[in-house]
Amino acid sequence: MLGSHAAETAARFGLGEVTSFAGPVARGRVGEIWRLDTGRGSYAVKTWRERPDVAEVDADTALQEHFLGAGVPMPAPVRTTDGAVLAEVGGVPLRVHTWVDVLPEDRGLDPAAVGGLLALLHRSAPPASGPVDPWFTEPVGAAGWSELVAALGSAGAPFAARLGALVPSLLDAEALMDDRPRELVACHRDLWADNLRATPAGGLMALDWENAGAAEPAQELAQLVLEFGRGDPARWRALHAVYVGAGGPARLREPRDFTLLLAVQGQIVRVGCRRWLAATTDDDRADNEAWVAEFLDEPFTRDTVTAVLDAVDG
Template structure:
């Protein structure tokens, strides 16, 4: 893509440079665009998006804008010149955001600051309309299931996967904890991806929430439990400090039972399952190494039933 074409697509003035990719995820990569008006993060999807996927991104972008307008510390979503937030440049779908200098992902952030910020985020009430009024996606509440887990283990053993023994050892506990998964009840628009990759410290020591592209309907209590798990680090004191700060800031979520950890379990399991199947289907050493790193992270930091019980006990004193 040409730098000026990207700048024109978002009305950002005269472009001076567009970098090579500086970061990548599973579905896209980020480049840094420099223009006369400043620096911007340009996110480009690896594959062309469907009409439905573009509609989902537009809905998520509207929520992101509402959070920005409410004063949530985040990168500003840039409006596309022809409306919305998704622009098409040389048949590629792109989004643009103000550039923010960030530290590396870190789960050791101040838990009280994290709790207060998530409470402020949950106080942004966005209309449940259009794509935001759709059912909760299975990624956030459905189990993988015993049959599928055993099938992946069998395929991994047949392929000589280096993680097969570790997966076999952990499998009974993975299947056990999925019994707590239940459908969500009280819904509002939530971020849905508040892991350490997307809630980071900035270079000026503040906090910043990134990547709203997965935003959608969810129970804020379950998003809260997920954040308590991620940034509590299994330390009950940290977990309680985060939870108390969230409540003191007026956050609407409450963690009172095992089922409130459902979204954290479901997401971790779907992420892990995705890496496992990607390792099995990888066609080159680079893709296989990237998938293996994801598998090892999943197997090394699971959320199991005893962890859930300790978390619920911690936040309830």
């Protein structure tokens, strides 16, 4: 158990004398978060279910330090006493950030505040080289959706028919995608409501930077307009207008600007379905069914893209 290694964890990262070590206080799709309190402050300790790539963690930590220096509100990464970003404690690889208190996820965050934060992030983003990870650019495609729906139907998935009925709309939306990159910069790429949170003090906090990397700013702008717009054209316009007014470099002008959003929608649904098929307990199946349902309940379609472009035009 990681909890028995509190003192070693604190020593490896130079955090001072431990007062408490509790967890997991949060679980995600790829790991867990523990809270470590010491005489110097509070820290979030993250573990992985699968061993991470050290080079990737080094790169995303350097990027986090860049954005932190530019004033983007986010937890600060903490390095070990010898300057590393990872430490293996009790046979478990882990990393540490300063602890921040955040409120529950909320897609109803003030769109002006969201637009202002994204503008700051994009204004300070360093150039990035491609290619962009296929997760953010590739459609599932007709064959992929057909295979998935057939497997779900054979396994008796309660949402198989619902997904099958939606496939024509998903394919129609995928036809809008264009993976030929223009100007790429380093973006967060995962600022859904679970990773962009309000704080008790009233600000916003950008969490979980492990998926950061090359993207077009307009692609990330589209993602946040849809995630925090909640289907309301007034909220779409407000977020976009404040982003532009705060010096954000992107504009939503054409359907290709929604490529990242549509690609990630398809990838998440596909992963959730595959995990449902591989699940061995009712709890795991229910968890993955709920994950897929988030997108089945409010899919991003060609009509959605057209409505957003009409709302923010001019």
